[in-house]
Amino acid sequence: MTKTLFRTVCFAALLGAGLMASASAGRAADIKVGEINSYSALPAFTEPYRKGWQLAVEEVNANGGINGDKLVVISKDDGGKPGAAITAANELVSRDGVALITGGFLSNVGLAIADFAKQKRVVFVAGEPLTDAMIWSKGNDYTFRLRPSNYMQAAMLAEEAAKLPAKRWATVAPNYEYGQSAVAVFKELLKKARPDVEFVAEQWPPLGKIDGGAVAQALAAANPEAILNVEFGADLVQFVREGTTRGLFKDRSVVSFLTGEPEYLEPLKGEAPEGWIVTGYPWYSIDTPEHNAFKKAYEDKYGEHPYLGSVAGYIELKTVAEILRKAKSTEAEDLIAAAKGLKVDTPFGEITIRAIDHQSTFGSFVGKTAVKDGKGVMVDFTYKDGADYLPSDEEVKKLRPQG
Structure with a gap:
């Protein structure tokens, strides 16, 4: 190869590399986020959730x-199993190089x-x-966690339950982390507001395997004046129908x-119970600019x-985007600092992620x-701001490990 030809080849190679670098610099990079949820196990919630995000x-x-x-979101199905998650x-x-992970449905998986x-x-x-x-x-x-926690929803419901004349209570909840936690905190908060109440029966059917007739019979035998229900999905349908x-x-x-979700x-449908006090999402009656x-x-x-899953998925990825924008980095410590506060x-108004416990x-x-x-709906509802139903910083310091 002559010196002239060699110089020409080298120049062309350098020019090509420069053009490629310039094109790359002008093209937006992808920021990848990993998303995990129980799509195959709980499609009633997770399919609207996916559409939301x-x-x-x-x-x-x-x-x-x-x-x-x-x-860019890379999504995976955990099938409702912690190991798969x-x-x-x-x-x-390790393989996809995501900046952070988001998602989760069941409490034990989360x-x-x-x-x-x-x-x-x-x-x-x-x-x-x-x-x-x-x-x-x-x-x-x-x-960090976005949805209102068991404590928050229990506090909202206990506030209403305390107004009822009922003193004898029974509970029914799925026998895993979520159900156990919801019952425990509701009991604590209701007893604090109404020391005169007593809990006379508990039913703990396995998740997804409720025997609605047996549960209803056992609860009725205790003759309670009021019932706390934590069942959802197909288990709720069975419980309502048999009850x-x-x-x-x-x-x-x-x-x-x-139940109001x-x-x-x-x-x-037309079998929906009437007069139950519930948390939920009356999408058909919310009239605010943000929600509209x-x-x-x-x-x-x-x-x-x-659906409420739609709102949850939407807020989840909007929050992830705001964390990434504020951090201007994908380093974990920068993301943590950006997320706090x-x-x-x-669609429900402004929310804040508390720095002290990472709860929104x-x-x-x-x-x-x-x-x-012929359809179940929510009536006589009000929106409860989560900030009003969270423990103080001093209480959180006792609940959360420090350091």
């Missing part, structure tokens, strides 16, 4: 992404991912797991976690109304169930 990602990228970079988390971090986050020093933004252990007794620097058939709810007050109320904008965008994209605009102030609607046009 997909809408959020679309909006984030349409508005400049993460400081000019594109937000850990396998998915490992793959997302706790497993939270422990993984602590061990691997990767940030986990939990959307749905409601157990109080996630932010208090087993809380860690790397885990109604056996007259369990006649002349008895019922206070119920989650359309995911769980709609399948009951979200509802229209969701309905325009999917041709169906939003972060304020996020949501996302609230809940509390009202009563009714049947309208």
Whole structure:
């Protein structure tokens, strides 16, 4: 090769490399986020949830992404199993190189991912797991939670339960972390407000395997004046159907976690109970600019109304995007610093992620169930700001490990 030809080849190679570098510099990078949820195990909630976060990602990228970079979500199904969730988390971090992990539904699965986050020093933004252990007794620097916790929802419901004349209470809840935690904190808070109440019966059916008739019969035998229900999904349908058939709810007050969420109320159709005090999401009657904008965008994209899962997924990825924008980095310590005290605009108004325990102030609607046009709905509801139902900083210091 002549010297002239050699110089020409070298120049062309350098020019090509320079052009490639220039093109690369002008192209937005991808910021990858790992998302894990129980899609195959709990589709009634997780399918609307997925649509919610997909809408959020679309909006984030349409508005400049993460400081000019594109937000990309890599999603995995844990099948409702802690072991599968850990396998998915490992793959997302080691193989896919995600900046953080988000998602989760069942409390035991969420706790497993939270422990993984602590061990691997990767940030986990939990959307749905409601157990109080996630932010208090087993809380860690790397885990944050968005949905109102068991404590928060129990405080909202206990506030209403304390107004009832009932003194004799019975409880029914799925026998795993979420149900156990919800019952324990409701009992504590109701007894604090009403020292005269007593709990005369408990039923702990396995998750997804309730014998509605046997549970209803056992509760009725204790002759309670009121019932706390923590069942949801298909178990709730069985419990309501069998309890109604056996007259369990006649002349008895019922206070119920989650039952006002359309995911769980709609399948009951005309069999929906009436007069239960519940937490939920009356999407059809909320008239605020923030919610109207979200509802229209969701309905325009999917041709169906939003569910609470839709809102949860939407807020989850909007929050993740705000953390990444504020951090201007994907380093875990920078993400943690950005998340603490972060304020996020949501369809329910502004929420804050508390620095002391990493719990957001996302609230809940509390009202009563009714049947309208052959469908279960929520009526007489109010929105309860989560900030008003969280313990003080001094109380949190006793609940959460320090350091």
